[in-house]
Amino acid sequence: MSRRPMARARASRAVLLLALLFATGAWAPPADAQGAPAAKASRAPQLSFDVLKGRWVRPDGGYMIAIRSVAADGKLDAAYANPRPLPFAVAEAKREGGELKVFLELRAGGYDGSTYTLVYDPKADVLKGVYYQAVAKQRFDVQFARSK
Secondary structure (H helix, E strand, O other): OOHHHHHHHHHHHHHHHHHHHHHHOOOOOOEOOOOOEOOOOOOOOOOOHHHHOEEEEOOOOOOEEEEEEEOOOOEEEEEEEOOOEEEOOEEEEEEEOOEEEEEEEEOOOOOOOEEEEEEEEOOOOEEEEEEEEOOOOEEEEEEEEEOO
């Protein structure tokens, strides 16, 4: 038997073995210089902060957040209405773990440090999270829907 068919057979077995190891998870892609797994080529696209712009209404009381703009560093030009307008003392967005998160703090009109900690849900087009009512020291699960 010539060497050529034997070499092809060995190469075929090697390819089959690598395919099997990869398919079963027994082999992982090489790590980068810091030891983290190499990045996948097909990552989901990052959401732009611009998706947060608009009017958001809390269905359980008509409270409204208006986000007029978002700076590149995540600072929000935003206001709150319940029903009269109130400024936010802190209004910022950030990307964390593939999510867009929003933090809002009110210090005016009897809110005394009450906060909204929200996450944008792109499938439902809602902001959902926790409202901390600082005066009563209570937390409430809340959701804001985009106002059409």
